[in-house]
Amino acid sequence: MKQIVVISGKGGTGKTVITASLAALAGDKVIADCDVDAPDLHLLLHPHVMERYEFKGQKKAVVDPEKCSGCGRCVEVCRFDAISQMDGAKALTDPISCEGCAVCYFVCPDEAIRMEEHCAGECLISETKYGPMVHARLGVAEENSGKLVSMVKQNAKAVAEANALDLILIDGPPGIGCPVIASLSGVDLALAVTEPTLSGEHDLRRAVSVADHFGVRAACIINKYDINEETATRIQQWCLTRSIPVLARIPYDRRVLEALAVGIPFVEYADFPAATEIRNIWKAVAHSLEKS
Numbered sequence: 001m002k003q004i005v006v007i008s009g010k011g012g013t014g015k016t017v018i019t020a021s022l023a024a025l026a027g028d029k030v031i032a033d034c035d036v037d038a039p040d041l042h043l044l045l046h047p048h049v050m051e052r053y054e055f056k057g058q059k060k061a062v063v064d065p066e067k068c069s070g071c072g073r074c075v076e077v078c079r080f081d082a083i084s085q086m087d088g089a090k091a092l093t094d095p096i097s098c099e100g101c102a103v104c105y106f107v108c109p110d111e112a113i114r115m116e117e118h119c120a121g122e123c124l125i126s127e128t129k130y131g132p133m134v135h136a137r138l139g140v141a142e143e144n145s146g147k148l149v150s151m152v153k154q155n156a157k158a159v160a161e162a163n164a165l166d167l168i169l170i171d172g173p174p175g176i177g178c179p180v181i182a183s184l185s186g187v188d189l190a191l192a193v194t195e196p197t198l199s200g201e202h203d204l205r206r207a208v209s210v211a212d213h214f215g216v217r218a219a220c221i222i223n224k225y226d227i228n229e230e231t232a233t234r235i236q237q238w239c240l241t242r243s244i245p246v247l248a249r250i251p252y253d254r255r256v257l258e259a260l261a262v263g264i265p266f267v268e269y270a271d272f273p274a275a276t277e278i279r280n281i282w283k284a285v286a287h288s289l290e291k292s
Contacts, residue, residue, distance in 0.1 A: 001160055002289045003187040005034070005170040007180060007211070008194065009203025014223040015193045017256065018278065019171040020044040021267035023130045025282040029167035031128065032156040033135035034149045034183040036121070041171045044265055047126030047133045055136065055151060057120025057144045058100040063091045067112035074104035074113060096141050120144065123151050125159060132159050146178035153185070167289075175203075176210045184211060189288060190218045191247070191281075196231035204235065208244060218244055219288075221281060225249040247284050248277040 006022070008015040020041060023031050033041040061082070063074075068090040074083045075091060082097035083104060095118065105113045121138040134156040136148050156168050170187065173179040184190060190211040194204035204220065211218045220239045225232035232249060239246050251273050259269035267275045 001157070001166055001168065002189075003168045003170060004189045004191065004285065004289075005172045005183050005187045005216075006191045006193060007172040007183070007207050008174050008192065009176065009205070009207035010199055011174040013174075013193045013195045013200060014250075014256075015174065016041050016171055017044070017260065017266065018191075018193055018221065018223065018250075018281075019169065020265040021275070021278045022282055022285075023128075023169055024265040024267050025279065026130075026167060026169055026286075028163075028165045029131055029169050030156045030160045030163075030165055031131060031133040032152055032168055032170045033133070034152050034170050034179065035173040036136045036138045036145050036148045036152065036179065037173065039135055039137060042126075042133075042135060044260070044263060045128045045130060045133060046263065047124070047128045047135065049124050049126045051125040053123045053125075053151075053155070054119045055121040055123055055138070055148050056117045057139075057142050057147075059102070059115040060095045060098045060100055060118050061093045061102070061104050061113050062116045063093055064112045064114065065090045067110050069110050069112070071109060073107050073109065077103050077107050079103075099143075121148055123148065123155055125155060131165070132163065134159060145173075146182040149173070149179045149182035150185070153183070176206050180207070180210060181214070184214050184216050187216055189285065190216045191221055191285070192218050192244075193221045193223055194235060195223050196225055196228040196235060198231070201231060201235050201238075205238070208242070219285075220244050220246045222246060222249045224252040226251050245284075247281045250274050250277045 006019045120142040123136045172183040194200045253274045256266045259266035
């Protein structure tokens with residue numbers, strides 16, 4: 001089973017748009033959206049949810065009002081201001097502000113505080129016209145997005161094995177943080193999507209460095225290259241010095257926006273240069289996976 005992840009050092013490079021078009025071109029595969037903090041691949045692939053699983057995040061403090069004497073010790077030690085109390089009344093916790101450090105649990109003289117797991121999001125298994133899709137939703141202000149990414153990948157692998165599918169196509173998170181590291185785990189190829197801007201160039205280097213650190217082969221896609229051809233050329237030259245193949249230079253085209261407006265992968269919208277580049281990318285990727 002092969003795994004491909006599409007990453008970008010920053011948001012807004014077109015990573016998800018390209019992933020959706022690759023999903024439309026690839027054969028037997030499972031699609032996984034690992035951008036759990038801000039998932040949007042579903043807007044183009046229109047999944048029909050078949051299964052839902054709760055995601056348990058870190059534990060939160062909960063006060064038992066029957067045991068609480070209102071001493072205020074928990075309010076004093078909570079450095080996140082997650083516990084409140086009015087004029088000697090019983091303590092009340094704010095689950096959004098609570099960071100789960102459990103200091104209040106240990107100092108409470110009445111043993112009125114317990115640490116409870118709570119639902120921090122959900123992992124979904126869906127069907128699309130392009131094949132099965134695994135995706136997730138992390139709750140507002142919740143932590144452990146890397147753990148949820150791992151859950152998405154585990155479920156995607158289970159779906160692939162159950163259906164005898166030999167490819168997992170992953171829409172990775174932007175940036176270089178914990179969710180990106182989790183999405184890179186065990187993959188065969190990382191497609192790094194960038195744009196010809198100074199921030200795009202800078203963050204591409206960071207993303208490639210993370211992939212390299214974990215021993216993952218990387219290839220580059222320069223999106224909207226013609227908005228700044230000088231920077232695009234500089235990015236390409238940097239990739240060549242690092243032996244990173246540049247699979248495509250995708251031109252800017254308003255028809256990509258038109259495809260987004262109607263909610264379909266742009267490779268299916270019309271036959272134009274950007275769509276041709278996507279087809280070339282998939283041919284190069286498929287050839288690379290056959291050789292590996």
